[in-house]
Amino acid sequence: MTQHLNVIQANNYPIYFNENGYEGLNLYLKENNYSKLFIIVDTHTNEYCLPVFLPYLETNVTIEIIEFEAGEANKNIETCVQIWKVLTDLGGDRKTLVINLGGGVVTDLGGFVASTFKRGVDFIHVPTTLLSMVDASVGGKNGVDLGNLKNQIGVINVPKMVLIDTQYLATVPQNEMRSGLAEMLKHGLIYDKPYWEQFLDLKAIDFADFDALIYRSVEIKNEIVTQDPTEKNIRKALNFGHTLGHAIESYFLENESKTTLLHGEAIAVGMILESYISLDKKLISLAEYSQIKTTLKAIYDDIVFEDKDIEPILELLIHDKKNEYGTIQFALIQGIGSIKINQLVENELILEAFEDYKS
Structure with missing residues (x-):
């Protein structure tokens, strides 16, 4: 029904x-x-x-x-x-x-x-x-x-x-479902804390209610886009997890020795990394960061990054469409359910985020 x-x-x-x-x-x-x-x-x-x-x-x-x-x-x-x-x-x-x-x-x-x-x-x-x-x-x-x-x-x-x-x-195969789930989790993290909390225990989700979860996700994205169709402002919130996530996705796509990642798998890593950056910039608490990292790592397999992978991934950031005047702009979360856009992030901090992801 x-x-x-x-x-x-x-x-x-x-x-x-x-x-x-x-x-x-x-x-x-x-x-x-x-x-x-x-x-x-x-x-x-x-x-x-x-x-x-x-x-x-x-x-x-x-x-x-x-x-x-x-x-x-x-x-x-x-x-x-x-x-x-x-x-x-x-x-x-x-x-x-x-x-x-x-x-x-x-x-x-x-x-x-x-x-x-x-x-x-x-x-x-x-x-x-x-x-x-x-x-x-x-x-x-x-x-x-x-x-x-x-x-x-x-x-x-x-x-x-x-x-x-x-x-x-x-x-749709299971891994593709998980890939889509990443965007739903993102919508909660940037806009709707109670929505995010519904995913903290996936086993408890009744898939009969899944249509309602999809509906809410579409509603969130639509509310954001309607306020800012051409991405001058608040729509940039939707880029959370994507600045690094897209670079990781592109790198794994072009690299013969890597297994190509699904979009959501790359975005899940991007969200963990960008949450770490949010933590470092004191925008979220350690408890919030731990909750995000634990939840995402429970759903998505760990991606292995070797030291030689990081530099080319950082190179790819330069081509990100969200860049303006050559600086890389991040959308970071400011507490779960809220966002802070146009944040500049130093390379050292990105490297630290990768180190933390690996730990």
């Missing part, structure tokens, strides 16, 4: 949950006269999610499926060029609607493809992983990686709607 969850109103678009979403989608298709409907999927979602999604669609408009190889390694401009060509060959025009059915790679890339094709056609996100539900689907960030630098090329442009249906989570 899925709970009835109300529509969340984001900046100029609705976020629907479960069954409501398909009603909203079909009504929207009826009211808007699209010439063609393109559904962008990757190899996974084509197999597991598309067969669930298609029967819900009520439309006479021609539907075309565009599939690309799954994985972060394909979230690049080459893939976009191929999709733009297919859209063109199949007669895509200004009145085309793109539906992105998949995880963060599909929604990020599909949103970017739609935002740039013919100077922008309408698109809808149907996120199918926990990570994309609580993170990629909210806030209008679309884009691709440039080499191993994450999300270097992109636009902020909102979809016509987002449809979150938790039945797709049945197809």
